[in-house]
Amino acid sequence: MSDTDKQLRVSKIRNGTVIDHVTGGQALNVLAILGIDGAGGESVSIGMNVPSDRLGRKDVVKVEDRELSQSEVDVLSLIAPEATINIVRDYEVVEKLRVERPERVTGLLTCPNRNCISNANEPVDSRFDVVDDGVRCGYCGTIVRDDIADHLSVS
């Protein structure tokens, strides 16, 4: 596929953030995690299941006029560990970030253990420690490995 084809699918942005190499099918979860639902007025472009040499199929998310910080993008590592982040100013990529696994994520996931206190009507956010191959509830110790996106509390 030529660059022109790619541009037709998802056009270049002037200023903002391009999240590339997102695991195929996870683009909407990426937006949910970032709290971008269109209500803020940002222009958002999404390419889903675009052919990729590295991933086979990938998603691409472009958010105009918003620069994401490292801490904002790190939580994406849980559902899109290969994601790359390009900060764009005046059509030029001025910064490239890679997602890094955070030590802990707060308020993002719902514990799958229905009997966990974080699912009761208590004034606390869910809290998960990131372990080798998944995340672990900071309250009840339940481990989530393969299906983290299914437990997003923001989607």
Add this chain to the structure above:
Amino acid sequence: MRHDHLLSAHQLSRADVEEVLSRAAEVAADPAAFRDRHAGKLLALCFFEPSTRTKMSFDAAMKRLGGDTVDMGSVESSSVKKGESLADTVRVIEGYADGVVLRHPSEGAATMAAEFVDVPLVNAGDGAGQHPTQTLLDLYTIRETHGLDDLTIGVMGDLKYGRTVHSLSTVLTNFDARQHFISPESLRLPRGVRFDLHEAGAQVREHTDLDEVLPELDVLYVTRIQRERFPDENEYHTVAGQYRIDAETLEAAKDDLTVMHPLPRVDEIAPEVDDTDHARYFEQAHNGVPVRMALLDLLLEEGE
């Protein structure tokens, strides 16, 4: 103890355990020396689930330290019935007492509650999660009978939901212990506990049949398989019957095998075992008082 609260067995290092058990041995040897240690102090008992042994032994422990207790009473008679959150309940109760003992049906309840209080908070059981003070009295009993090193222990029964098992197996990773887990496939240790044991490099094996391992054991820790875990009554009876011990079962065991049980038992240990030298479960339950006295003494003196 360097801890403000006791919430989970994960907190308990070998040094912490040894400190509590040594203090418990001092208490047991000379209870009179501790009689006025915490005179004038109050311990709040907040039990959101039924309890006999744990609640009464905390009550006895605090009173034998010269202090007293205030009891939240049953959930039915409390403001919880009106929909109050646990966070609000403990924030109010900490104003009434110098320490809080909490039992709650939700996993992680004590960890969450501790975020809202400054007085020492002790987890007395959180759902299928943890029961660290039971572990301390279990370890005290093992230390008195066999010793805590070069130990081969078998833990049998409901390993999935048994919070005493989760806490005990976690703390035993700090000692030279080989742990065998004997249960039906459906009641294996939960993934989180297996993960911890693996991370700690523990020597662990899982079995479905006690006979495979009984002759090696120094301690057999039996837990109750609860009827409500099985949708089908017949299946419950079939499974429970395979994890029941009697005098005949124990013929294959070492002469000095210690049989323990956190109690209450239903029929997983036949009454005839009570009269053998193996049976230590009543002694184990009695150890709850000196061990909880020691724990409260350490936590409350930290706050002084």
